[in-house]
Amino acid sequence: VFLKESWSYSRNMGTRSGSALQGPRLKAIDQASELYAQTKEHMFEAKAAEEQGKLLKLQQELEISTGQPIFVDSSVSDTIRTLITLGNHRAAQRVKVDFKVPDKRYYWLKVFALATAKQWDALEKF
Amino acid sequence: MAQLPNLDNGPVNLSNLREQAQRELGEVLDSMRGKKVLVLDPQLSGPLALIAQTSLLKEHGVENLYYVDADPVQTECKNVIYLVRPRIPLMKQIVAHIEQDNGRQLQKSYSVIFMPRRTIVCEKVLDEVKAVGNVTIREFPLYFIPFDEDVLSLELERSFKETKVDGDTSSLWYMARAITKLQELYGVIPNVKGKGKAASQVSDILLRMQREQAPPLPASAKPPEIDTLILIDRQVDMVTPMCSQLTYEGVIDEFIQINNGAVEVEPSVMGAPPSNNAQVSTKKVKVPLNSSDKLYREIRDLNFGVVGQVLRQKAVSIKQDYSDVTAADNQSISDVKDFVKKLNVLPEITRHVNIAQHLSKFTTKPTFLSRLSMEQTLVEGQNYDASFTYVEEMIHRQEPIESVLRLLILLSVTNNGLPKKHYDYLRRELLHSYGFEHMFTLSNLEKAGLLIKQEAKSNWQAVKKGINLVPEENDDINPSDIAYVFSGYAPLSIRLVQWALRGEWQQSEFLRLLPGATFERFEKNQEVNIIRRETVPSTDSVPGTDARRLVILVIFIGGVTFAEISALRFLESQEGMKYDFIIATTKLVNGTTLVKSLIDDPSAS
Numbered sequence: 001v002f003l004k005e006s007w008s009y010s011r012n013m014g015t016r017s018g019s020a021l022q023g024p025r026l027k028a029i030d031q032a033s034e035l036y037a038q039t040k041e042h043m044f045e046a047k048a049a050e051e052q053g054k055l056l057k058l059q060q061e062l063e064i065s066t067g068q069p070i071f072v073d074s075s076v077s078d079t080i081r082t083l084i085t086l087g088n089h090r091a092a093q094r095v096k097v098d099f100k101v102p103d104k105r106y107y108w109l110k111v112f113a114l115a116t117a118k119q120w121d122a123l124e125k126f
Numbered sequence: 127m128a129q130l131p132n133l134d135n136g137p138v139n140l141s142n143l144r145e146q147a148q149r150e151l152g153e154v155l156d157s158m159r160g161k162k163v164l165v166l167d168p169q170l171s172g173p174l175a176l177i178a179q180t181s182l183l184k185e186h187g188v189e190n191l192y193y194v195d196a197d198p199v200q201t202e203c204k205n206v207i208y209l210v211r212p213r214i215p216l217m218k219q220i221v222a223h224i225e226q227d228n229g230r231q232l233q234k235s236y237s238v239i240f241m242p243r244r245t246i247v248c249e250k251v252l253d254e255v256k257a258v259g260n261v262t263i264r265e266f267p268l269y270f271i272p273f274d275e276d277v278l279s280l281e282l283e284r285s286f287k288e289t290k291v292d293g294d295t296s297s298l299w300y301m302a303r304a305i306t307k308l309q310e311l312y313g314v315i316p317n318v319k320g321k322g323k324a325a326s327q328v329s330d331i332l333l334r335m336q337r338e339q340a341p342p343l344p345a346s347a348k349p350p351e352i353d354t355l356i357l358i359d360r361q362v363d364m365v366t367p368m369c370s371q372l373t374y375e376g377v378i379d380e381f382i383q384i385n386n387g388a389v390e391v392e393p394s395v396m397g398a399p400p401s402n403n404a405q406v407s408t409k410k411v412k413v414p415l416n417s418s419d420k421l422y423r424e425i426r427d428l429n430f431g432v433v434g435q436v437l438r439q440k441a442v443s444i445k446q447d448y449s450d451v452t453a454a455d456n457q458s459i460s461d462v463k464d465f466v467k468k469l470n471v472l473p474e475i476t477r478h479v480n481i482a483q484h485l486s487k488f489t490t491k492p493t494f495l496s497r498l499s500m501e502q503t504l505v506e507g508q509n510y511d512a513s514f515t516y517v518e519e520m521i522h523r524q525e526p527i528e529s530v531l532r533l534l535i536l537l538s539v540t541n542n543g544l545p546k547k548h549y550d551y552l553r554r555e556l557l558h559s560y561g562f563e564h565m566f567t568l569s570n571l572e573k574a575g576l577l578i579k580q581e582a583k584s585n586w587q588a589v590k591k592g593i594n595l596v597p598e599e600n601d602d603i604n605p606s607d608i609a610y611v612f613s614g615y616a617p618l619s620i621r622l623v624q625w626a627l628r629g630e631w632q633q634s635e636f637l638r639l640l641p642g643a644t645f646e647r648f649e650k651n652q653e654v655n656i657i658r659r660e661t662v663p664s665t666d667s668v669p670g671t672d673a674r675r676l677v678i679l680v681i682f683i684g685g686v687t688f689a690e691i692s693a694l695r696f697l698e699s700q701e702g703m704k705y706d707f708i709i710a711t712t713k714l715v716n717g718t719t720l721v722k723s724l725i726d727d728p729s730a731s
Contacts, residue, residue: 076558105522
């Protein structure tokens with residue numbers, strides 16, 4: 001039953017997009033995460049939902065600080081990519097630490113992002 | 127609409143089936159008098175094109191053709207026929223259409239035709255407008271759609287997901303109904319063998335349907351044209367569809383997707399676009415692919431590596447003929463005629479040279495080659511760590527999720543799941559790379575048993591050895607075994623068919639290693655069958671005469687790939703084979719389309 005409820009919560013969350021209505025969406029994710037946490041087998045799901053909540057909050061902050069609505073609804077990797085492409089390496093580093101992104105993945109993202117931004121010198125140094 | 131495939135030369139004449147479908151389509155269309163417009167479910171237009179041409183629709187008074195979508199149909203016509211799959215979103219759109227018409231005081235008659243049959247849920251949705259409009263509901267019981275002289279499909283895209291994830295078994299019912307309909311035309315199939323849960327479910331429903339038809343139909347008294355039915359649940363063999371197909375038809379499907387027996391390609395692929403037709407030159411060219419194309423029939427099942435050579439030989443031989451014709455002084459008219467006849471295949475050669483050239487752009491890429499060798503490693507079940515790292519890197523590079531999942535499923539299935547640490551790690555990496563919404567995808571994959579946590583040791587090695595999935599010798603050019611379709615891996619599903627034909631079915635040890643029940647039954651009161659069984663060996667002993675070949679209907683529940691079809695055709699062509707195959711399925715698939723059906727789109731629900 002818990003599982004089902006959390007399904008419908010997260011489903012709602014999935015359909016409810018649009019950055020203006022972030023409040024209810026965050027709430028839905030938190031609820032989903034709690035429901036997952038109530039059963040032992042869904043530790044993974046609970047954690048993932050929790051992370052997603054964290055990610056959304058962070059993306060909102062980023063959108064405000066950069067003034068560009070390009071973060072919400074992208075994945076962790078995409079967020080890092082976007083940040084590096086924009087040249088915001090400090091924020092990218094922060095996402096990496098916050099979400100325990102393994103070095104391997106981070107370097108791939110960095111290479112791709114630098115290539116997209118055509119920052120060849122930076123790529124060379126790296 | 128493209129030309130219909132020729133069905134006359136199959137092991138069983140399937141054109142009966144198509145004629146029946148055409149007749150029934152005519153009847154449902156005629157059920158509404160006068161001129162009418164037909165509004166089609168977009169999913170149905172492809173399959174329907176394999177049944178009927180536009181001329182048939184015109185004969186039955188159809189003036190215009192539309193597709194069901196959000197905008198209402200703009201037409202003066204008083205009669206509107208909707209031909210749809212029983213899907214709820216479509217019902218809602220139809221309701222909206224009718225309400226809009228009503229709002230504008232338009233008096234029209236509506237007819238909603240369900241294919242293959244109505245469902246209660248859908249009728250409920252329609253009830254809303256029934257009161258206001260003149261709506262009738264009918265059924266068009268089209269189940270199997272003949273794709274080629276030996277291929278039938280129900281074209282139910284979501285069948286695998288519905289059965290394995292949602293627990294919705296309606297597609298199994300459709301399959302059983304389809305088999306029953308087939309039996310009405312071709313006689314009751316005396317032997318039934320099957321493997322897997324869905325297979326035994328279909329078989330049970332089939333039995334029940336047969337029992338319910340208390341007085342046997344006159345048709346069932348006919349001597350059976352089909353001797354054996356082999357039912358295979360796709361879930362028994364998820365390895366095969368996840369591998370990259372390497373037959374010509376398979377490669378076409380992997381890279382440019384075959385839909386309803388045709389591919390659509392950029393005009394540039396097929397040579398220069400016709401200059402006099404500037405308007406359509408931007409449109410994709412539709413190339414029909416079926417056995418009516420003699421050359422395609424010859425090369426579709428070959429390993430892609432050989433296709434180039436064969437095409438070259440063909441071209442060279444024509445050139446040879448040409449120089450013969452021009453060189454000889456005293457040629458008779460008939461010589462020239464023969465030559466001209468040969469020239470008729472020229473457009474076909476050009477067509478396939480173009481396609482093959484286009485495909486080789488993909489197949490020579492280093493990424494494709496390294497992927498192939500990784501698939502091979504996985505199938506051989508060796509070097510788990512290397513495969514794990516490979517998949518990990520694919521995720522990190524954010525390669526298309528379908529191709530990542532295909533490999534990941536291979537990894538999971540051949541290892542009976544992933545160790546918990548890796549399982550959680552890769553799932554987290556997936557969510558991070560592709561987004562949280564793929565939570566549902568992961569859950570679907572888990573329910574379908576495709577991406578799971580390892581709980582017991584894998585028996586893949588035992589299965590692999592038991593039926594020789596990776597034969598030591600493999601020759602793609604002159605194959606002696608079905609392993610050529612994947613350049614070294616013999617599809618498990620087809621090995622099962624071979625096993626079933628050899629008669630070692632229920633007793634066999636290794637079949638127990640695979641999921642789902644193994645079963646076998648014979649129709650009683652089938653004296654015809656017994657008599658024929660006795661006569662078979664005697665006629666067989668006469669050399670040279672083509673003794674009556676037994677027709678085997680192989681049904682893949684949950685989808686079949688082109689490579690598997692090729693493998694069966696290869697078996698059929700082997701010397702000493704006394705069988706002809708007809709292949710039927712819920713849907714022609716490849717790994718990518720199968721995986722796509724499992725990726726949940728939250729906006730769709």
